[in-house]
Amino acid sequence: MKWKSKYIRTKRYSRKLFKFSVLSLLFLLTIGYVLFKSSWVQTYVTQKISAYLSEKTNTNITVGQVDFRPFETFVLNDLLILDHHQDTLLFSHDFYFVINDYDLKNNIYHSIK
DSSP: OHHHHHHHHHHHHHHHHHHHHHHHHHHHHHHHHHHHHSHHHHHHHHHHHHHHHHHHHTSEEEOSEEEEETTTEEEEEEEEEEOTTSOEEEEEEEEEEEEEEEETTTTEEEEOO
16 A cells, blocks of 8 residues: 555656656747747847858848748848948848758758749
């Protein structure tokens, strides 16, 4: 009889722990999504993307805002790419791109053709 009560207590504890873990995970995912959709975080990401692209291409690239639509679509608002002579190569109010396939381990991404 003693082992039954111990088993029941362990089972109840395991259920509570599982529920707490699932709710914590959902809460963290929700907070992460809300933070990523905030203008402050998107501005930060926009600045990092612009700096990275400008450095890689040796041109002036500015992005007004980034809109991320989970899990594959990105929208770059007010995308401006200037060449070495400060002439406009590309300007787009809304530049959409979709990532179809990605390999995070090898940092490989495939987009729509």
